Structures are given as structure tokens and as C-alpha cells.
Amino acid sequence: MERLKIATGLLLVLLIDPAFLGPLPAKESWGYVDVREGAHMFWWLYYADGSSGSYKDLPLVMWLQGGPGGSGCGFGNFEEIGPLDRDLAPRNTTWIQAASVLFVDNPVGTGYSYTDTEDALTKDVAMVAADMMVLLKNFFATKTEFHSVPFYIFSESYGGKMAAAIALELTKDIKCNFAGVALGDSWISPLDSVLTWGPYLYSTSLLDDYGLGEVTRAAKAVEQAVNEGRLERATELWSVTESVVEQNTNWVNFYNILTQDPDGRVKQVAGDGYLASLRHRHVRPLHRQSLGELMNGPIRKKLGVIPQNVTWGGQANAVFTSMEGDFMKPVVDIVDQLLAAGVNVTVYNGQLDLIVDTMGQELWVKKLKWPGLPHFTQQQWTALDDPASPGQTGAFYKVHKNFAFYWILKAGHMIPSDQGAMALKMLRMVTQQE
Template sequence: MERLKTATGLLIFLIIAPGSPATGPAKEAWGYVDVREGAHMFWWLYYGNGASGSYKELPLVMWLQGGPGGSSCGFGNFEEIGPLDRDMAPRNTTWLKAASVLFVDNPVGTGYSYTDTEEALTKDVAMIAADMMVLLKSFFTSKAEFQSIPFYIFSESYGGKMAAAIALELTKAIEERAIKCNFAGVALGDSWISPVDSVLTWGPYLYSTSLLDDYGLTEVSKAAKAVQQAVDQGLFQKATELWSVTESVVEQNTNGVNFYNILTQGPDERVKQSADLGYLSLLMRRHVLPLHRQSLSQLMNGPIRKKLGIIPRNVTWGGQANDVFTSMEGDFMKPVVDIVDQLLVAGVNVTIYNGQLDLIVDTIGQELWVKKLKWAGLPNFSQQRWTALDDPTAPGQTGAFFKTYKNFAFYWILKAGHMIPSDQGAMALKMLSMVTQQE
């Protein structure tokens, strides 16, 4: 284990771990960065091992999980795109075939990241972005070999909302020469960019897929309009409460549809039995609990914790997740469409990708907020016809559609829910290669 002082004066731990078929890639590194007093953020880097055999010929991708409170180093790594699944078996569709991957437990308090006090938890995406600038400055200073390698931010769910804000601050930091890196773009997967547009389209989407009848559509639409009214009035905490109410109305009228994939099993008994709890507890059980399944928690707090060797004794993986979620309550329903607009105007490459079977961030809701962009290129983008992509696992069958114009792209991923790499791993890997211009 190597202890390094970065140019920012922050202490990080760096471990280079030799790999084997049992442990995954040939090279790994991980560590902590103190992003603020009392706020400690954990990162885990896997060096890419594509066909070229050299990570220096591959891009670097940072993966940001949702929640907020979902662990990139846990869920994103072992459930979606890392070299091994939660049973420690090799993943055929790992993103390490096309990139080096940096997982960050973000915001502080998520996964192995932790804070010394509840007061140190983040309250909004601005605080999250500020913390991430400290981590990225430390990372690119200590691992200077990545400064010239194309760097992309990929995200999922609430992670997309955070990624947009982080991408904008990173663009500014690079211009000010505060951070040296080759930032190449941001990809927003099933992202909570405009919450009210998602909520407003739940009813029509479910109705079109025969999961609501006329009566249910009326009830869900009424509840969604109450959310919109609160957002329009700037009552974002009230909007969060009404968002939870709307989800309950959806569950009652669909016999418990799964918000993450409408074709799979709905909420488990832990959610169904919590109907008498407060709205934040309900939201946490729907959107944070699925990211901390017992089997994953046992893995992260057992063998993985032992392997890493630097997790403080008083820190439990995921132990502060509920606190992270609660602390961000006032930020949940605030849109960041304006940030995406600023990214496009600044020339940043922005990619939207969405799963056909996702409900919580349904595709028609994404399309709705995209139409609100003030970006000058939007009319030309809208006039483009989309292009079909073959399913890599079934040649001749359509796996996705995509459309692109200048620095903006949209991917419609078929047969996938909220967690696209889990549902359609090969298609997600192909999309990654296209976005990073390897195909």
C-alpha cells in the first residue's frame, strides 16, 4: 500500500493489485480523498484490458450511480459493468473491454464514502459537483498518465442529474486550468434531469402498455398534476412528498408495477409493508433499497472490504445511504435542463440513453424535456431520422435506435429497463464504444 500526498494536500491511498482470473483485471487502484473537512470520498479504478492490451489506448469512463445513495463501487461495479458480478464470476459484457473505469461512491456518505457528521452531507447537486472537483483534481494529479486520455462521465438515474452538474463544473475548471484532463463528454442514462416531465408521463406510458385502465389513468394523472403544481410554485419539498404519493397511486392501480422495469416483478414485501411510513421512507425503500440487496451488502462488507484493506472500522458499506437520501430531499424535484443547455452551448458532447421498459424515468418523459432545450441545434436534431442498431446478441434483430447532431446524441435502448447494462449488457457495451468513438 502506498500513501501519497497530492498537489491539493489531500491524502489518498493507492493500491496496485495484480490480477488473475479469480480477481478480475490485471491492474486496479483505489483510495480515499478528503473532499472537505469531515467528508471522505472513496474511488476505485479498473484499468481497461481491451483487445489492444494497453489501457493507454482506451478512454477513461467515470461511472456515477443514482439514489442518491446508490454505490457505484458496489451496484454499478458488481451488478452492471464491472469485471465480476456479485457472485464473483466474470462478466462477458464488462465495460473494461472498451475503457478503463473509475467508480466513485458519490455523494459523500454513499457506499464506502463517509462523513464524520450528518452536517457534512451534501444538500444539492452544486455541493456534489464541488466535492467531485476536489476528487478529480486529486485523481488526475496523482495519476497523471490519464491526463491526456479521453475522459467520459457515464451515469444512471439520479447519477445523471449529478453528472450534468459535475460536467459543467469540470468544463469550467479545465478552462481555468484548475484541473488537467481531456474531458470528452457526458452520457446521461435514464437520468432524473426533469423530474416533473417523468412524473407527468407515467400515466400515458402505463396506459399505452395496458398497465392502467381509464380509471387508473385518471387517478395517476390527477396525482401527477399536483406534483407539477408544486414544482411550478417552487415548493420542491412539497413536490417530493407528492411525488411519493403519485408512486403509491401508480402501485395501487397497477398491482405493484416495477418502476425500474415494467415487465419484471414489482416491489418486494419490504416496500409493500411500509405503506404506513412517511413519504421519505417510502421513497427510500423504492429507490435506495434495491441498490443494497442483502447479497450485495454481504459481498461489500465481507470479501471486498477485506480485499480493499483501507475501509475504516467504523464505516459500513451503505451505512449512511438513508442519511444521504434524506439530506438531498430539497433537491429531488428541481430540474437541471438549463445545465444540459449550458453544456451543449459550451460544445460538450452530451449523450442521452434510455431504456424502453423504464418507468421511473420513462423515455417519453426524456423526450419531453429534450424538446424544451434552447440549444440552437435542437431543430436540426429533431429533423434527423433515427438509425437502427442490430442487437449484438441477435444479428438481424433491432436492439436500439440512435440519433445524433453535432455534439448531441440520443439512444433508445430496446428491451431494457432503468439499469440498461444489467438488462441489455451487450447493447450497452456497443453504445459505449460508439459514444467513445471506437465504432
């Protein structure tokens, strides 16, 4: 399923879109792995096409999208870091310049991945991690050329929560050169995010005193439910808090506070109550109509392996709903276990992100039991030039032993979309190419 199929598929794309010009990935492959009975996971690999030599001289990066229910093979690939954007134009900040990139539609039911019945959907990150271990064992068994290549997991949003659990499993029982995990704008400690929405919005002049009081009261109700162990109730109150935020900020965009999302101004979403509203806010943005047309049209034809009854994103809402009981569970303890095991852990966050604001990320980091935390906290950060705007600060970062934190400026939740050149530079630094 490599060169011949890819060449045929790319010719089809060219015929469908004659305006497309530009370089194409040197080598790709893709396929399905049956991770459980009735559960089929799709992956798509781009071999590195960098200027520094063979792909064997560059790392392998697996990209995990958020949601849960967001497609890495779709959104992460064509909207953020893949070789082509959703208009099939070359992306000059693609990560395949610096790494081979493995996109996985995860959990099952996401993107092109699918389950035969909804009963086979995952319920929590433990199930997600177990499924991913099956896929990765299969991948490394068949792609033996990657056995010695440094392997990293990069993630975004809920993908970070899943990445932490997957990384922990990787330390136990898989033959690969696992080199680290990067948690981008990640839902590691949901409560710390929710509790800092009010102060963050107030500090950026998006809430007044009245609004701050409203949001704070709603967030405290979430905290109480979490503390009482009523996690599904906490998920419902999380949705309520988001509505309170929207009503007091004239519908701020949760993914970038400086942009507007006109489609987000929906006071009531048809469906099963608060879960419908949450899906509207956090799954819908990853399934724009133009992206859906691309994935269910020319890309589906190019791949040639998608079952006739499977629609890209067709089970995304069900994936999100199935994980309801997992939303508000923190995984800070898993990050602590990773650090204790000597795994290289990187946290990176966008300055303009609200849903996982940097203030909340810093709060959970300060709760780590990792012995290196006091030294990490006390040392001064280092400024990084923005590669796209020389002379301008693009980010700050701090590293101590096996933990690093990157503060990415002028970026929201989807950092590679907002600051592609800075994200690529960070990738090279994390993977020790700079």
C-alpha cells in the same frame, strides 16, 4: 496501493470463494480523498484490459450511480459493468474491455464513502459537484498517465443529474482531456417523468381509464407544487403519485415494467413518512442483501482501507434524506449550458423504464434552447443490431453535432444489467471506437 495490494486482495477472494475461476482485471487501484473536513470519498479504478492495446489507447470512463445513495463501487461495479458480477464470476460485457473505469461512491456517505457527521452530507447537486471537483483534481494530479486520455462521465438515474452539474464544472477548471458526458435514464427533469407515467402505463396496458385518471390527478398535484416553488412538498407528492401508480397497476416495478419486485409490495414503510417510502423504492434496490454481504465481507477485506467504523451503504438512507430539497429540481438548463460550451452530450434510455420513462426524456429534450434541436428532431433515427441477438434490433440512435440520443430496447432503468452487450456497443460508439 496498486499491484502488490491487489494481488494480495485477489488471493483472499480466491480463498474465500474457491469456486471462482476466470480472468482477473490486469490492474486496479483505489483510495479515499478528503473532499471537505469530515467528508471522505472513496474511488475504485480498473485500468482498461481490452484487446486493442494499452489502457493509454482507450478512454477513461467515470461511472456515477443513482439514488442518491446508490454505490457505484458496489452496484455499478458488481451488478452492471465491472469485470466481475456479485458472484465473483467474470462478466463478458464488462466495460473494461473498452475503457478504464473509475467508480466513485458519490455523494459522500454513499457506499464506502462516509462523513464524520450527518451535517457534512450534501444538500444539492452544487455541493455534489464541488466535492467531485476536489476528488478529480486529486485523481488527475496523482494519476498523471490519464492527463491526455479522453475522459467521459457515464451515469444512471440520479447520477445523471449529478453528472450534468459535474460536467459543467469540468469545463471551467480542471486539467484533463474531458470528452463528454452520457446521461442514462437520468432524473434531469423530474416533472416531465412524473407527468408521463400515466400515458406510458396506459399505452402499455398497465392502466385502465380509471387508473389513468387517478395517476394523472396525482401527477398534476406534483406539477402544481413545483410551479409554486414548494419543492419539498412536490417531493412528498411524488411519493404519493408512486403509491397511486402501484395501487392501480398491481405494484408495477418502477425499474422495469415487465418484471415483478415482490419485496416492493410494502403498503407502509416504517420511518419518517414519505421519505421512508421513497428510500424503500429507490435506495433499497441498490443494496440487495447478497451485494451487501459481498461488499461488507470479502471485498472490504480485499480493499484493506475501509475504516473499522464504516459499513458499506450504512449512510445511504441519510444521503437520500439530506437531498430531499433537490429531488424535484430540473437541470435542463445545465444540459443547455453544456451543449453551448461544445461538450458532447449523450442521452440514453431504456424502453421498459418507468421511473424515468423515455417519453419524459423526450419531453425535456424538446425544451432545450440548443440551436441544433430543430435539425436533431427532424432527422430520422438509425437502427442498431443487438450484438447478443444478431438480426434483432437492439436500439435506435440519433446524432447531430454534439448531441446524441440512444433508445435502448428491451431494457429498463439499469440498462447494462438488462442489455449488457447493447450497452457495451453504445459505450464504444459514444467514445468513438465504432
